[in-house]
Amino acid sequence: xxxxxxxxxxxxxxxxxxxxxxxxxxxxxxxxxxxxxxxxxxxxxxxxxxxxxxxxxxxxxxxxxxxxxxxxxxxxxxxxxxxxxxxxxxxxxxxxxxxxxxxxxxxxxxxxxxxxxxxxxxxxxxxxxxxxxxxxxxxxxxxxxxxxxxxxxxxxxxxxxxxxxxxxxxxxxxxxxxxxxxxxxxxxxxxxxxxxxxxxxxxxxxxxxxxxxxxxxxxxxxxxxxxxxxxxxxxxxxxxxxxxxxxxxxx
Ligand code: MG
Numbered sequence: 418x419x420x421x422x423x424x425x426x427x428x429x430x431x432x433x434x435x436x437x438x439x440x441x442x443x444x445x446x447x448x449x450x451x452x453x454x455x456x457x458x459x460x461x462x463x464x465x466x467x468x469x470x471x472x473x474x475x476x477x478x479x480x481x482x483x484x485x486x487x488x489x490x491x492x493x494x495x496x497x498x499x500x501x502x503x504x505x506x507x508x509x510x511x512x513x514x515x516x517x518x519x520x521x522x523x524x525x526x527x528x529x530x531x532x533x534x535x536x537x538x539x540x541x542x543x544x545x546x547x548x549x550x551x552x553x554x555x556x557x558x559x560x561x562x563x564x565x566x567x568x569x570x571x572x573x574x575x576x577x578x579x580x581x582x583x584x585x586x587x588x589x590x591x592x593x594x595x596x597x598x599x600x601x602x603x604x605x606x607x608x609x610x611x612x613x614x615x616x617x618x619x620x621x622x623x624x625x626x627x628x629x630x631x632x633x634x635x636x637x638x639x640x641x642x643x644x645x646x647x648x649x650x651x652x653x654x655x656x657x658x659x660x661x662x663x664x665x666x667x668x
Pocket of ligand 1: 522
């Protein structure tokens, strides 16, 4: 069942989203060669506490950190560690926060130092596909129109779409109905209605999109170890159009 949110509830979700956006901006600006992903996690945790909010991922099904930090071939759910970022890496940071019982969830991928043009393109296409999905998140459209819009952008660029992980509804829980795949034919699924809130999150690979889970039970990597990027926003569907609740500076 898809739970609709009142305008008042969406305002609270915007507060949660702004904590997430602020956190991502802080971590984004910090990223440089030599820092560990644990350093990023500490900065993220400090930020959430400063905001008097709660980290949404810490303790979620036993996840041990405030952010997921996924480097290079890691797609999502990377656990922050003592691994040092180095020139030529890419790092995906995913974070959630809880304010007054409501969740926000968003992610970005950033390059560390210099990367090849094909890597810059991977990030650009992934972000573009997210924005195509957001643009399709309109009252009256069907859910799979969002999925289709995302897929169109990625297919055109001949990149891989991860299928094992999908977007989701969000609200009083981190993961609510409906699942939001990043692929699919248009015109099916529930009609989008005012008050739905979706976390839209394409995960895109340079090589094969097949997934493997590492022994830590969390980290999802590409089976062929090709690079993977991830962008995400929490988006409210309103009569005035989609509203990005987790908006921050340039993502
Ligand atoms: Mg999510």
